[in-house]
Amino acid sequence: MARILVVGGAGYIGSHVVQALLAAGYKVVVFDNLSTGQRCNLLKGSIFRHGDLLRPASIAEVCREFRFQGVIHLAALKAAGESMLRPEVYARHNITGSLNLLAAATQFGVERFVFSSSAAVYGDPERLPIDEQHATRPVNFYGFTKLTVEQNLAWFARLRGLHIANLRYFNAVGYDPGGALRGLEKRPANLLPVCMEVARGWRERLEIFGDDxxxxxxxxxxxxxxxxDLAAAHVRALEVLGTRETLTLNLGSEVGYSVLEVVQAVERAIGRELPRSNVARRSGDSAELVASAELAREVLDWQPQHSSLETIVSSTWNVYRDAP
Ligand SMILES: NC(=O)c1ccc[n+]([C@@H]2O[C@H](COP(=O)([O-])OP(=O)(O)OC[C@H]3O[C@@H](n4cnc5c(N)ncnc54)[C@H](O)[C@@H]3O)[C@@H](O)[C@H]2O)c1
Known part of the structure; x- marks a missing residue:
């Protein structure tokens, strides 16, 4: 049974990735500092090691102990707006942390490495939908950190023979439709969890950044x-890296919804209007980001199964409605 290290596996996406790996029969070790990740996201059947990528010895120790065949790296800070205000912090966590992991992984014989990249690497779209050939000119520092890690990975692939996959997610949303994962995101900055917090009365109102x-x-x-759907793509990517040396793939539903459409879908699900106000645009935002995921469909034989707006909203509300 192949041993897989999931760095950031106590987080929102990482816990769903662990769930998919366990279902596929992998032995899974989660490495996480629990900064935004949570113990309730740790699934039975996985092994947990508390540690921080900014302490190189702690990640090296885990890689030495288990001699993983594959690593899935999800640990990062992810708020694009905040990255424009605190670039030093984002550089340290997202770039230095990733380099520490890469050093440990290659030192201890890891063969396959799957990286959580982001649509933020593209910046303002020159054309839509955005495919992987699109220019990469990030307009926020967060996107720059993701692109920098991708570039390092390309060199490690050349120099160390590491097989690498950059998975460029668009907006990750929803919760396990089976209801096994219910960890709420801490301090969310993304639209859907923010809507949910407003719906629960934990936030006064929803701010919509720009209506022009x-x-x-x-x-x-x-x-x-x-x-x-994202989680399923990670399992496929690990498998495909058995024969492919490098992959760079968009993961999106290929459907675009406006902020207002999402808010209205939430309002339908909860049966009332959300208090909301329009505020100024945020720096580092783009008008429209929609993926072409044709390559992922072809290379991974992957197709989103749960990404309709209705399923996304209902699976999220199911968790938030019942949260203490
Ligand atoms: N959520 C999205 O829409 C989205 C979109 C594109 C890309 N991504 C990327 O996907 C990845 C996972 O995102 P998420 O939404 O699950 O976020 P998250 O904050 O829930 O998960 C990140 C996890 O990494 C852990 N972590 C952070 N820094 C660490 C460190 N130095 N050492 C050890 N563990 C550390 C956190 O505790 C957390 O469990 C991130 O890399 C993010 O940039 C997310």
Whole structure:
């Protein structure tokens, strides 16, 4: 049974990845500092090691102990807006942390490495939908950190023979439709969990960043992909890396919804309107980001199964509605 290290496996996407790996029969070790990850996301059947990528000895120790065949690296700070205000912190966590992991992984014989990249590597789209050939000119520092790690991985593939997959997620949303994973994101900055916090009365109101974008209703358009679909793609990517040396793939639903459309879908699910106000645009945002995921469909034989707006909203509300 192949041993897989999931760094950031106590987090929102990582826990769903662990769930998919366990279902596929892998032995899974989670390495996480629990900064945003949570113990309730640790699944029975996986092994947990508490540690921080910024302490190289702690990650090296785990790699030495288990001699993994594969690593899935999800640990990062992910708020694009915050990255523009705290670039030093994002550089340390996202770039230095990844380099520490890469050093340990290659030292202890890891063969396959799957990296959580982001649509943020593209920046303002020159054309839509965005395919993997699109220029990479990040407009926020977060996207720059992801691109920098991708570039390092390309060199490690050349120099160390590591097989690598950069998975460029668009907006990850939803919760395990089976209801086994219910960990709420801490301090969320993404639209759907913020809507949910407003719905529960934990936040006073929803702020919509800009209603004057060049889109039909003036709010930003994004591509939302369900976490369970993302998780399935990671398992496939690990398998495909057996024969492919490098992969760079978009993971998205290929459907764009405006902020207003998402908010209205939430309002339908909860049966009332959310208190909301329009505020200024955020720096580092783009009007519209929609993926072409044709390559992932072809290379991974992957197709989103849970990414309809209705499933995304209902699986999220199921968790938030019942949360203490
Ligand atoms: N959520 C999205 O829509 C989205 C979109 C594109 C890319 N991504 C990327 O996917 C990955 C996972 O995102 P998520 O939404 O699950 O976020 P998350 O914050 O829930 O998960 C990150 C996990 O990494 C852990 N972690 C952070 N720094 C660490 C460190 N130095 N050492 C050990 N563990 C550490 C956290 O405790 C957490 O469990 C991130 O790399 C993010 O940039 C997310």
């Amino acid at each position: 974008w060049p889109t039909p209703d003036g709010t930003c358009i994004r591509d939302y992909v369900h976490v369970t």
